[in-house]
Structures are given as C-alpha cells and as structure tokens.
Amino acid sequence: MDRTRRVYSYLRFSDPKQSEGGSVDRQLDYARRWAVEHGLVLDESLTMRDEGLSAYHQRHVTRGMLGLFLAAVDEGRVPPGSVLIVEGLDRLSRAEPIQAQAQLAQIINAGITVVTASDGKEYNRQRLKDQPMDLVYSLLVMIRAHEESDTKSKRVKAAIRRQCDAWLTGKWRGIIRNGKDPAWVAWNGQAFELIPDRAESVRLAIEMFMDGHGAMAIISRLRSSGVTFAANASHLYKMIRNRALVGDRVLTVDGEEFVLPGYYPALMSEAEFAELQRLASQRHRRKGKGEIPGVITGMGICRCGYCGSAMVAQNLMSRKKRPDGKPHDGHRRLICVASSNAQACKVNGSCSVVPVEDAIMEWCADAMNLASLMSGGDAGVGLRAELAAARARVVEIERQIERVTEAMLSSDAPPSSFAKKARELENDLAHEQDIIGRCESELAARARLQIPGMADAWAALVDGVKALDYDARLKTRQLVADTFSRIDVYHSGLLPGDGKVIDIVLHGRSGAVRVLSGVLRGGTVE
Template sequence: MKAGIGKVFSYLRFSDPRQAAGSSADRQLAYAATWAAKQGMELDATLTLKDEGLSAYHQRHVTQGALGVFLRAIEDGRIASGSVLVVEGLDRLSRAEPIQAQAQLAQIINAGITVVTASDGREYNRASLKAQPMDLVYSLLVMIRAHEESDTKSKRVKAAIRRQCEGWMAGSFRGLIRNGKDPQWLRWSEQGWELVPERVSAVRRALELYQQGLGAGRAAKVMHEEGYELSSWGVSGQQVYRLIKLPALRGAKRLAVDGEAYMLEEYYPRILSDAEWAELQHLAGQRHRRRGAGEIPGIITGIGLTYCGYCGTALVAQNIMHRRREDGSLSDGHRRLHCTSYSKRGGCSASGSCSVVPIERALINFCSDQLNLQRLLQVGDDGQGIRQQLVVARAAVEKITKQLGKITEALLDDDSGAAPIAFIRKARELETQQVIAEQKVVQLEYGLAAVSGTSQPAQAERWEELSELVCTDDYTAREKVRQLVMDTFERIVIYMRGLDPDGRKGQFIDVQLLSRTGQQRLIQIDRRSGEWVSSEDWD
C-alpha cells in the first residue's frame, strides 16, 4: 500500500467464522462498491480487510488480524489521507472498553480517513464531527453498548464453562468443553474423543526421540525426514518442546477461567500411563538435556554430573580438533578431560587432565553387563532417599509460605499506607524462593514416581548395542548414550590418578558412580586399554 490518492477500503469482521457464510459480507461489499462509485472513488479490491473468528472484545483482530495491519499502515503513512474505511457498524471496529475503542476510531479519523458505517450510512471524519459534535457522543454510546453486550456474553460463557468444569470434576458432566485448543492427535465425534492414528504415531515418535536425548529441534528434523506430522502444518522444534509438557498426553485437559485453573482428569483418551508421564516429566526437569556441543558430543561431560575427586569442581572436555588425522578422526590423547579448578589455578594440585576415551569406553562396557547395571539400578531403599528429600523440600515450602504469610499480615495491618521498602523487598525475595522450592517439590515427586515405577532393568542391551557405534564417533549414538548416562547416574566422580595420587604411578583411573536409585560403585580403569579391571561397593 502506497500513500497517494485516497481509496475506499472495506473491512469485515466475524467473531465466529460461520457468520461469513451469510449475506452480510456480500451486502457490505456491494454497499462499499456503490458508495465508492457515487463519490467517484476507487474501491481497492486488491486489499481485502477481513478478520474471521477474531474477537474485537479481546482485541485479537488488532493484535493478530487485518485491522491491526491497517492501523500500523496508518502509523507508517502508507494509507493516503482522504481514504475511506467502510464497516458494517462501529462494533465491527472494536468491542473493547469504550475509552480504548474511541482511541482506535480517533487514530483512523486523525489520519484524515473517513469511517463509513454501512448499517446506518453515517460518516465519521474530522469535518463532520466538528459540524455535528453529537455524532461523537453517538459513536461513544454505540461503543459503550457494544462493550457491555460482549462483556455480558463473556461472563455468561465463562460461567457456563466453569459449571462444566466443576461438573466434570464431580462426575456429573461428560460432554465437550469448548475452551482453549485441543490436541491435534484427537478429533471429536458423536461417540466422544477419538485418537487420530497417524498423529498418535507422530507423537510417540517425538517422545521416543526426546527420551533418546535428541533436542527438540533435532527431533523435529528427524521426524520431518521420516514423514511425520504433529499438526496440519507439519512439525517443528517448538511443537516438540511444548508437546512433552502437555498433560493431555495422560488424558487430562488443563484450562483456566478468569484466573482459576482446572485440571480435568481422563478428559481425553490416554497416550501415556501415569508412570510414563512421570518419567517424561522427570526427564524434562533434568538440566543439560540439550544436544552435545561440538563435532564429538561428550558422553559424561556437559551434563552437570561429572566432578573431580580431589577438589570437587566440575570436569570439562576439550577436543583438540586442529590435531585431526587425515581421515578426520582424533587420537585418544587429543580428546581430553580437564579439572576446571586446576586449569584456572583454583587450588587443585592433584588432577590436571587425562584422556576421556578410556573412561567413556570403560563406563559403556561396565553398563553393558546386565549384572552390573542391575546392581546400579536396583531400588534398594524403595526410593527412600528421594522420599526423605521430598519431606525436606515440602518442609522448606511450608516454612517459606509461613514467613510470607507473616509479612503479608504485617503489610495489611500497616495503616500508614506506606509499607516499608525492606518489607516489600523481603516479600518479593520470599515469593521467588517459594517458586523455586515448589518447583523442586514437583521434580522430586516426578522422580519418586519414576523410581517407583521402574521395572527390572533391561537396558544393558541398549548400552551394548550402542558401544560399537560410539567407538566410531557416531553422533546419534553418542547422543543416545549421553541420555543413558543422565538416566542412570546422579553423579560421577573421577580420580584421574587414582584414589591415592601420590601412592601410584598413575596406571589406573578410579571412578565413583552414584546411580539415581542411590547405589554407589567404584570402578578401576586401566588408562591405556580403557578396560575396567575391578569394581566394588562404595560406602
């Protein structure tokens, strides 16, 4: 749209797309064409301003629709002064609060554009409103009535949805609740919700790739190559990221009505059991779930689990890529494991660096043995360790809540009207702590559910299956083993020169393994062969 000679534009809006099937749209377009012809102006048929299914009450036609584009074009000077905008009525322009609706009308008129309402033939521009000021009052009354109608309708709709939600939770209602977006792997029929097989397959594939350790973007790329679609517009990383958080996977519908949250259990057909959902949320809550960085992603580094046994600081990997061989591979010695405290002269005198290859090789071989893995993953205390952490975390939430309650009461009792700044800061600090503490409780609850639902370990085959591919630096295989490490271990402590660095010649590397079920093992690794030569319980 270029500024120049004024043109006539027609704007149509329907809050329900089904309204567009009627004759009002044809009527308005015919009116706009006739009006333009009588005035000797050109009706711009190339620019169709139409918002179907966008609410003027919630201003979505401005934030997401054609009217918003038109208003921005006015601001940018791309709509010529002297142009005309034909609408069915002022309520088509806005049903927002009157002062906001009046401001939008004023924005259009102040740009030298005339607004014509087809329903009553009125014209609104600066000249006409100056000559007939009561027309401005009339426009305001129309906007007040339009807002009140929409506000009343909105309240009735919300009340109806609230009753339906409460009925569902009480077991007295089992119908369709029209609120929010429903998953695209479902469709509504006379019999209720039905799963869409091809979409369910795509969902399962997305979850499978995520659980293998692929990031959302990479998972979406793989799915696209394999021909999967999560929605009518395909598949994207953002969709995968949002998917793993949807309670609809376990059959629940989450919605909010006027700030009040509802969780409607068993509203949809399930894709995941409660145990599978808990395990997925446990994974989602893990830090460092992004894909490994670099050409050779680390298996034990970059995941927040691996530490120096001498000083307790994190261990990091360094791949010396400029030392690559002619075939592009790296020698074992050029893939290093560093103690951050030692490299930054932070006080660790015993560690330094070593090749990460023998540790990776030994760990994979150790976990490829079914007996070793079973011993690591057995829930010896039936999740008692996590239960104790959960008790402590819940107590922390309760303590913070009580402190916050006391401060709130003090602020409410203050009649001066000027609350001390220190109190306000403390309240905000406690609110932040409360959110963090509540998140920790949720993650521990998911962790406990995942541990409680753990079946007898049968993952050794996966470790063995991937071990050969890892040796060839297969990227995807390394990502999968990386995820297995996160699934299996809570902490990995490495003694690069053995438990007693001064008493040995450095032939062995000692590694302390703490599993997610609370089991601890110490393995001794030959740094030359990469074979683990002994293991024992660690008390």
C-alpha cells in the first residue's frame, strides 16, 4: 500500500440541514472503498467539511476548508499523486465557469486527481489528455451548476425585495431569511424576542463603552458574565454601529438598501443611539494604557500654552507611594512633548496634573461657570454651515452620478473611464454622507445638553476623580471631551516667573474661552 500519497474527502453543503441525510456516510464509504481498491490511505484526520458555505459566492474558498486545501496545494504540502474525492464537481464550485474551471485546473496541475463519487469519473492530467472530451464535460457541468445557482440567487433576491416592500407598506410581518440576526434576539415563531441574558450583556457593553471603557475591558466583562457573542474588538464595534439596537433591520439587495423599522425589539431609543454614534466617532475618547485613566490627556485636547504642543501624562508609578498605596500628587505629571523631546518649547519643565484636574473639576461643578462657557459663543453655527455645505455637495454628486449612469446606459460599449468615474463619485457621496451624519449627531447632542444637569454630573464625580476611582475618571474623561475643544496649560503661569502657579485657558465647544488663573502648583516630585 502506497503511504506517501493520500486520499482526501471533501464535503460541502450550502445548507447545514443537507448533512442530516445519508450523503455524508455514503461519500465517506465511497472514499474508503476507493482508497482500498487503489492501494492508498484515506486521510480521515483531514476529512474536509464546509457546512452552510456557498460555492456560488465562493465562501467555501474565502472562509472554509476548501480554501485551506487550495492554499496547501499551492504551497506543495499535498503530495503529488494524491486524490480528492467529492460528491460532484458542483461541490467544488458554482462560480462563473471560467473561475470554476481555473480552480479545478489548480488542483489537477499540482498532480492531484479529482474523483466525483456521483458518477465515478476521474480528472487528472493524463486522463484529460487521453480523453479531452472529459474536459468539455466538466465545463458543461460547471456551466449548469452556475446557471442553477444564479437563477436561484435571482429568485431569492426578488423574494427578499418583495418581502422588504411588503414590510415597509405594513402588509407583512414575517421573518426575512437573509444573513444573520443579532445575537441578542430569537425568533419565537411569531416575532423576534429578546434573549434576556444576552440583551442585558449588550446593555452592559453599551454602558461601559459610553463610560469610556475600551473594547478588551468590555469583552472581558461580557465573558465573565457568561456571554461571548462579542468575540473580538471588531465584532464589538460592529455591534455598536448596528441599527438593530433601535429595532431596525438593514438589508442590501443588489445595491439597494432597505431599512425595516420595528423588525426587532429595540434595546434603546433613537436619541440614545445617536449619542452612541457620536461617542463612537470620537477617536481619542478611549483611555490610554496605564493604571490611572487620564482625565484631560490622551484625547488631543490638552495643549502646552507656550508652544501649542500636546501635553501628556507621566505617571511615576515606581516611586514611593502614600500609605494607602496611591501615588503622591507630584508623581502624576503633565509634560509638554516638545519640551520632553528637546524641541522648540520656550518653557521647559512639567507640573503635577492634580491641581489642574482639581481646578477644572471644581470650576465645572458650578452651573454658572458652565453656563458662561457654553453660552459665550455658538459652535453650532459652524456645524450647521458644514452640514448645509455637505448637503449641497450631495445634491451635486447625485446629479453627476445620474448623468454618468445615463451616459453608460445610452452607450452600447461605454468606456472604462465611465465606470471609474462612477466609482469615484460613489466614494465621494459616501464621504459627504458621513459628514452629514456626524454633523447631525453633534447638533442633536448639543440640543440635548442641559447645563444644570451637566454641572450635577461634574459635581458627582469630583470625589471619585480625586480618589483615583477608575470608573469615575473614565466618566469625567467623556465630560471633558463633551465640554472642551481645547485646554491650554501654562505650567509656570501665563508670564513664567517663580513657578508657583499654573494658569489654565479653557476653550468651550461653544467657542467661548475662560481663564483659570493662579492655580497653585501643589505636589512636587519626591
């Protein structure tokens, strides 16, 4: 028995339910008999199965075992002379015939024989050379398989479009079988309902995200509660962007988007979802590394008053600590990056971040102070102007797309430059729509701000910030991002002198500017 060459079995089902019949056992039995009859070894440890993966959309190649097998073939890890047994050529591919034949050729050209269990045919270089009509037969099988899948795909898409239209007109409220539903809902036969423990975990994840926690901390908390539907940071951020949170289902059929309101039970309101999207769009709101989350640093807000460079946190955690185990005030520093890198900052040195944090916290806890900061200007004017400009650009881009589309339809053979221009315009349109969404979210957030409530929020966090409470500092970090566009710190005073005071210039998001002068520097480095 030749033990260098191997016989491999590959099974694929576009619907996992297809594997419940006897076809799996039948093909495995066939593979065992074929291996024995030809003096080869069936590698049962590598019986490949792709269940629920479409060969029409090539998901069995991009996501499944066949893709791994093809990669192994390319890398020479499958010995020449080996055999791959499949139920039929349509199990290997239902892509366009030229692509399907290229995949078959990839396997055969590597010296591997493909055997189809349904009819006992063998495909390898020698046999196709001796019987070239088998190549024509294989191509006909691939053409038929692709046409069947293509017809089915068109029928499914048409049915989904009809269901979406019926949902939007209120004529139908059934399930639309397309793609995956959120992990926190289940179909009860009549409608979707929340899975209580998973829904609660989603609420926890959103609450932690809005408080400023990073993805890994959120996922760790979810797993500790026994739910792992957010497998990684990417999945978590997709969940946060998912309109299923407000009960909508979004489907795209041949480039046309359908938004079905009320498809799922909602976990949050539209206003809450808009606030979530606003927070998700802020690049710097996640805390940086370290045991003590920065309140004003790490968001691009805190700047050196002397040179305009970023001020960064410097926690000297290895120094002697206080009896309660926390660092001394002087061991938590603010330093200008230009100064630390010996660049052009005219005032060297650093200061404790503690008096800066304390001064800002106490000032913002006063409703009158916040009112003077938030009503002293109107950044909303700029946002509204940006929104109007973006909407005007969208109208113009849509006109251009319409003209290009008409030109393409009116030409029997439109030049490739038309398609390229259409893609560029679509990208421009998506960019402007992103700007519109951001501006609308910002304006909605500003409309919801209530100064007394914000002052109460600041006041409630003062003690926690001073005590270095992790969650309190994360919540304050978000308040800083919502309140200020910039904080200028003059660590030796506006007019550098004896270095006993710190001056702080607060730039509110409304456009107003306020100065906190004469803040005592406090803690020294020990």
